[in-house]
Amino acid sequence: MKDIAATLRAWMDAGRPFALASVVATTGSSPRPLGTALAVDADGTAVGGVSGGCVEAAVYVRCQEVLESGTAATESFGSTEEERFYLGITCEGSMEVLVVRVEPDDPAIGAALDAILAGEPVSLVRAVDGPHVGDAVAISPNGFAGRLELGAIDLPAVSGTVRGGAVEGDTAVRFAVEVYSPPPRLLVYGGVDFAAPIVRVAKTLGFRVTVCDARPVFATEIRFPDADEVIVDWPHRHFDQAAVDADTAIVVLTHDAKFDLPLLERALASEAGYIGALGSRATHRDRLERLREAGLAEDALARLRSPIGLDLNGRTADETALSIVAEIVAVRNDARAGFLTNAEGPIHH
Structure with a gap:
């Protein structure tokens, strides 16, 4: 998300909602790291990318669907040989992509973007599955922004983690943490x-x-x-x-x-x-x-x-x-x- 932060902040400031697709898990050979993102606004304008090209079209379509429905989802791409053939994935890797609709006043995404653009450290913690998939909280030296209902997670303890999980009732809940450091x-x-x-x-x-x-x-x-x-x-x-x-x-x-x-x-x-x-x-x-x-x-x-x-x-x-x-x-x-x-x-x- 870092490389498209300025555009996303401008969309939010202009009152434009958008769908945000972020890589939250990879297996095998994958050209892009966790946190890499593609965003699509209501006009169909796309910025960023999640795969270097091979699944961009499928993710773009999913972004349009989530933007219209407002229902967040985590999708898997390339998990089977048949799917890799259908999508044109030539490497032997797969990825999971979290797709959410972002409103102009979203507190977690807004706070994360502001910190990234200011060159300040911030972690974005998001539910990858479970009943609250897509919920997010931004953690920075300035405090917390957003809402993340994941049972009894101690949020300060996860801010430096890459991946983790929790249990809500009888349901295992996964979450992803995108850590953005100040520029080198x-x-x-x-x-x-x-x-x-x-x-x-x-x-x-x-x-x-x-x-x-x-x-x-x-x-x-x-x-x-x-x-x-x-x-x-x-x-x-x-x-x-x-x-x-x-x-x-x-x-x-x-x-x-x-x-x-x-x-x-x-x-x-x-x-x-x-x-x-x-x-x-x-x-x-x-x-x-x-x-x-x-x-x-x-x-x-x-x-x-x-x-x-x-x-x-x-x-x-x-x-x-x-x-x-x-x-x-x-x-x-x-x-x-x-x-x-x-x-x-x-x-x-």
Whole structure:
């Protein structure tokens, strides 16, 4: 739902009800994760998707039916070989999709969308089956919004869970929890020519991007219109004030020891999930030696990725940016980052 949040919020603000179809369970090979959503309004306009194409038409029809009836339902797609043939599902996976009608004043969906768009953490807990299928509550640091009748569930205890269940009377009730975290951060140090396309690509992938350079002529909003922040400061001084966690990626592009080394000493001691620095292999060897002299241990130095990026043999700034951001994504996803055509096993692992 995250990728269509702005459109759904606009529909609600305009008083337009819509049907929301969300992936709540998958088995086997599935191209989209839990929480992926397709929405259809009364005019038949569709946004998002649940499968990458193979069951979109069937889900679209189901959305129109639920939008008209108002009755929520959980549907299974691809659970049998016959159904996969009928729907044109070529992979050996199946999925369950929860379809609900969303009114413009829906408190749970509205609160979840507001939190997503504000970059705040929120969990959306929804009944997948049982007598109250489709009921939902949004849980955020600001409290609860919505209604979820699931017996004696302690809602605060489930906010970090992926799936779970409860018993209401003699009926087993399943629920799904969609957890939306704030966007990952990318700190780009150095306003060089590679930085602008890195910012563009990273923003497309949902990162919150900060560009920092000590040189005012290079750190300008005109050069980096897509960045969330453009800071004029020494990189290490800015880093000392930055909130860095495991969802933070750090890209060092200045290629100048007086900027790079003080910054990398701090970055390699932080919790940052990715740290990469521009430079040749010779530059990297020299940089490592200087960092050793500064007292950094080998396990810290092993975290530094340089030369930076995946091996795409790119030459242009755009190709270099693609290589760097692709490596960040690969590290975040703990991926092999090789050619899929040469790999074995599941595509989505």
